Amino acid sequence: MNQFIDLFRQDMNIFYEQTKAFYNGELTKTQYKGISGGFGSYAERDGKANMLRLRLPGGRIPKNTLAFILQQVETYQLDTIKLTTCETIQLHHLKPDTLFHIASKALDFGIICRGGGGDFPRNVTVSPLTGVQKEEYFDVMPYALAASDYLLSFIHGPKLPRKLKVAFSNCPENVPHATFRDLGFTANKDGSFDVYCAGGLGNNPKFGVRVAEHIAGEDILYYIHAMVNLFIEHGNYQNRGRARSRYLQDTLGQERLIEAFQEKLSAAKQDPSLKLSVSPISITKTGNGTITNDRIIAQKQEGLFAVSYQPIGGLISPQTLKAISDTIQDMQEVELRISPFEEIYIINLTADEAQKVLDVTKDGATTPLEHSVACIGASICQQGVRDSQSLLRECIEAAKASNLPANAFPQIHISGCPSSCGTHQTGLIGFHGGVKLIDKVPHPAFTLHVNGCDKQGSERMGAQLGVILQSKIPAFLLDMAQAVVDANMDFVSWFNSHEEDFHKIAEKYLV
Numbered sequence: 430m431n432q433f434i435d436l437f438r439q440d441m442n443i444f445y446e447q448t449k450a451f452y453n454g455e456l457t458k459t460q461y462k463g464i465s466g467g468f469g470s471y472a473e474r475d476g477k478a479n480m481l482r483l484r485l486p487g488g489r490i491p492k493n494t495l496a497f498i499l500q501q502v503e504t505y506q507l508d509t510i511k512l513t514t515c516e517t518i519q520l521h522h523l524k525p526d527t528l529f530h531i532a533s534k535a536l537d538f539g540i541i542c543r544g545g546g547g548d549f550p551r552n553v554t555v556s557p558l559t560g561v562q563k564e565e566y567f568d569v570m571p572y573a574l575a576a577s578d579y580l581l582s583f584i585h586g587p588k589l590p591r592k593l594k595v596a597f598s599n600c601p602e603n604v605p606h607a608t609f610r611d612l613g614f615t616a617n618k619d620g621s622f623d624v625y626c627a628g629g630l631g632n633n634p635k636f637g638v639r640v641a642e643h644i645a646g647e648d649i650l651y652y653i654h655a656m657v658n659l660f661i662e663h664g665n666y667q668n669r670g671r672a673r674s675r676y677l678q679d680t681l682g683q684e685r686l687i688e689a690f691q692e693k694l695s696a697a698k699q700d701p702s703l704k705l706s707v708s709p710i711s712i713t714k715t716g717n718g719t720i721t722n723d724r725i726i727a728q729k730q731e732g733l734f735a736v737s738y739q740p741i742g743g744l745i746s747p748q749t750l751k752a753i754s755d756t757i758q759d760m761q762e763v764e765l766r767i768s769p770f771e772e773i774y775i776i777n778l779t780a781d782e783a784q785k786v787l788d789v790t791k792d793g794a795t796t797p798l799e800h801s802v803a804c805i806g807a808s809i810c811q812q813g814v815r816d817s818q819s820l821l822r823e824c825i826e827a828a829k830a831s832n833l834p835a836n837a838f839p840q841i842h843i844s845g846c847p848s849s850c851g852t853h854q855t856g857l858i859g860f861h862g863g864v865k866l867i868d869k870v871p872h873p874a875f876t877l878h879v880n881g882c883d884k885q886g887s888e889r890m891g892a893q894l895g896v897i898l899q900s901k902i903p904a905f906l907l908d909m910a911q912a913v914v915d916a917n918m919d920f921v922s923w924f925n926s927h928e929e930d931f932h933k934i935a936e937k938y939l940v
């Protein structure tokens with residue numbers, strides 16, 4: 430990775446110059462976005478500050494990385510820190526000087542923001558508990574980290590048609606959505622991977638096409654190389670709206686896509702240097718004692734535990750970030766993992782340590798609704814249409830005020846626009862932001878998606894049922910919750926057994 434850091438450091442001047450030009454009014458937001466995205470940064474909606482996205486391969490945050498991030502948060506008094514569904518951290522509201530300082534220091538530290546936005550290979554995502562999860566087939570993290578390093582080699586070209594997202598899942602739970610990414614590797618019980626390509630959420634979402642089965646882990650770079658070359662040769666450089674790799678399924682057809690992938694794979698296999706050798710990540714720590722709590726996960730390592738912590742809306746406060754960092758500082762082999770559900774797992778804790786971490790993370794989600802996924806939304810994101818975070822807050826407040834039981838409400842997925850940063854097609858209930866014209870007057874509204882599923886082998890994209898005005902969504906959730914209570918069930922059981930009742934309630938709110 431070090432060779433890239435020097436290379437990317439040389440690029441930073443472009444970022445500085447173009448950022449200055451934007452803030453001097455010499456570039457439009459769109460012109461600037463085309464450049465700054467390649468540095469993991471976008472101007473925010475009001476054009477007065479930037480977001481910086483920290484690439485964290487596999488969503489891993491070792492203790493020293495956490496300390497580095499905290500140092501930036503404290504030095505520059507940052508107040509908005511967002512965990513993303515792509516297992517990164519976004520720092521918001523950065524004035525140009527602050528942006529330059531943090532981006533530059535991050536690179537020196539080894540956090541590469543280059544290619545964190547724009548048409549580049551993005552952060553590699555991973556099942557967040559890989560390496561410690563009892564149910565996993567094997568630890569996929571070493572492969573994901575090797576893939577991440579290799580993907581950095583494509584940042585200086587050749588130019589891709591659009592972004593490229595790569596994911597590794599360790600079991601059919603499919604938390605990082607490896608079966609519907611641009612390229613996904615799914616673990617098998619025998620220690621091999623199946624490979625899926627040309628999938629993705631957003632407009633016209635598609636599940637990936639399985640292009641290989643039971644490949645050896647040492648061969649993954651061949652598949653990445655093949656995918657990159659396939660995308661370059663067959664991708665759409667003319668129309669950005671149809672440039673993501675999933676559109677290859679339309680332009681080539683699935684059969685030809687598989688054939689074309691195999692051709693690229695055969696060519697890639699001529700290069701023996703892409704044969705990979707990875708070392709397993711060993712955990713030498715031993716635990717003792719036991720602990721139980723809704724947020725505790727017993728690891729496959731006897732006596733060690735993970736604590737889950739979901740800041741509501743994926744917005745972690747500087748205070749909690751500091752409390753976690755201070756608490757784990759002297760704990761051996763402890764690290765954080767970000768999940769695609771915008772939560773954090775603190776792993777490799779003894780029972781005593783886990784209790785300490787539980788104590789400093791009490792401000793997180795405790796109900797299914799609070800465990801919802803929401804993108805940063807249109808109050809900050811220039812591409813957004815609706816403010817996902819405010820919808821989530823409105824729903825949580827309405828649920829609290831109703832005094833109905835917490836398990837009568839669903840976990841929801843909210844995206845501020847069709848781009849699906851809130852993964853709205855993957856949950857039982859999802860919303861994406863839009864506008865509804867009523868008597869020629871625009872009203873804030875969201876499209877309702879229902880019955881999505883991300884589990885491998887049972888994948889379903891949530892079907893679009895119609896549009897609900899934002900102001901009516903809390904009432905819609907309350908109406909469903911009352912029906913759930915009347916049926917003496919929890920939301921998931923009710924939803925799965927009361928389809929007709931669900932549709933009757935939804936009909937009342939669709940406009």
Ligand code: SF4
Pocket residue numbers: 804805806807810811812813814815817844845846847848849850851
């Ligand atoms: S889904 Fe839309 S509004 Fe939300 S972060 Fe992505 S682009 Fe922005």
